[in-house]
Amino acid sequence: MTGKAHQTAGTIDEDEVARFSAMASEWWDPTGKFKPLHKFNPVRLAYIKQEVCKKFGRDPKASDAFKGLRFLDIGCGGGLLSEPMARLGAEVVGADPSETNIKIATLHMRESGLKIDYRAETAEDLAAAGETFDVVLNMEVVEHVADVPLFLESTGNMVRPGGLMFVATINRTLKAYALAIVGAEYVLRWLPKGTHSYEKLVKPSEIEGPLNAAGLRIIDRSGVSYNPVTDTWARSRDMDVNYMLLSEKPDAA
Numbered sequence: 001m002t003g004k005a006h007q008t009a010g011t012i013d014e015d016e017v018a019r020f021s022a023m024a025s026e027w028w029d030p031t032g033k034f035k036p037l038h039k040f041n042p043v044r045l046a047y048i049k050q051e052v053c054k055k056f057g058r059d060p061k062a063s064d065a066f067k068g069l070r071f072l073d074i075g076c077g078g079g080l081l082s083e084p085m086a087r088l089g090a091e092v093v094g095a096d097p098s099e100t101n102i103k104i105a106t107l108h109m110r111e112s113g114l115k116i117d118y119r120a121e122t123a124e125d126l127a128a129a130g131e132t133f134d135v136v137l138n139m140e141v142v143e144h145v146a147d148v149p150l151f152l153e154s155t156g157n158m159v160r161p162g163g164l165m166f167v168a169t170i171n172r173t174l175k176a177y178a179l180a181i182v183g184a185e186y187v188l189r190w191l192p193k194g195t196h197s198y199e200k201l202v203k204p205s206e207i208e209g210p211l212n213a214a215g216l217r218i219i220d221r222s223g224v225s226y227n228p229v230t231d232t233w234a235r236s237r238d239m240d241v242n243y244m245l246l247s248e249k250p251d252a253a
């Protein structure tokens with residue numbers, strides 16, 4: 001510790017953003033410090049595809065299933081979600097307060113031959129600019145922000161009527177402390193020590209309240225659980241550790 005005062009501004013916790021910037025070169029290394037996100041990707045991408053296609057009446061088999069839909073990937077990091085969305089035809093804004101992350105994401109997007117609107121901005125900046133989206137992806141970010149209600153309100157307000165928001169995070173339970181912090185950081189070393197702090201973890205009710213206040217309605221809740229035999233993650237009913245919430249904004253009357 002440096003003894004320096006803990007700096008926060010709006011939803012930004014400077015220590016958190018600096019931690020991600022320092023690891024940014026590893027975003028696209030499936031065996032590096034972001035290995036858990038690479039491992040999560042199949043289950044979360046399948047879920048997003050299924051739910052977006054259901055909501056917007058798209059054919060999940062179509063290569064351009066998301067054509068004409070505008071997505072926000074908030075806290076996009078290196079773009080592990082932005083790229084597959086763009087590949088399905090979505091118009092994607094990827095935003096992250098870390099300039100370093102945005103540089104890495106932009107380089108990788110060019111190598112992939114995709115077009116994504118990457119911005120080093122916060123949710124509150126985008127909301128203040130009046131941006132709106134059909135789908136907001138809010139994945140593994142809420143446990144790293146300085147002001148959870150402001151973050152959820154800002155992202156929630158940007159969902160268009162008839163639109164969706166996906167939130168994924170880690171619950172604040174003893175089981176999550178044992179598995180997602182002690183297990184994943186200290187025993188298995190899947191993540192660098194200090195990646196998650198127990199007191200910053202967020203309970204589902206602490207997400208649902210602010211989302212309801214922003215006019216969203218929760219339509220699905222699921223756990224995401226690890227199977228050590230297959231070394232894969234799958235959706236489950238156990239929300240005690242990793243979980244996802246899907247919410248929708250009702251159509252304008």
Ligand SMILES: C[S@@+](CC[C@H](N)C(=O)[O-])C[C@H]1O[C@@H](n2cnc3c(N)ncnc32)[C@H](O)[C@@H]1O
Pocket residue numbers: 011012013016017020021037074075076077078079080081095096097098101122123138139140141144145146
């Ligand atoms: C665990 S990563 C998740 C990356 C990406 N969403 C994914 O799931 O692949 C968390 C990201 O949140 C970003 N972040 C931290 N504070 C933020 C804030 N206040 N607003 C938006 N993003 C933030 C970090 O820079 C980092 O890229």
Ligand SMILES: [Mg+2]
Pocket residue numbers: 140141143196
């Ligand atoms: Mg996390």
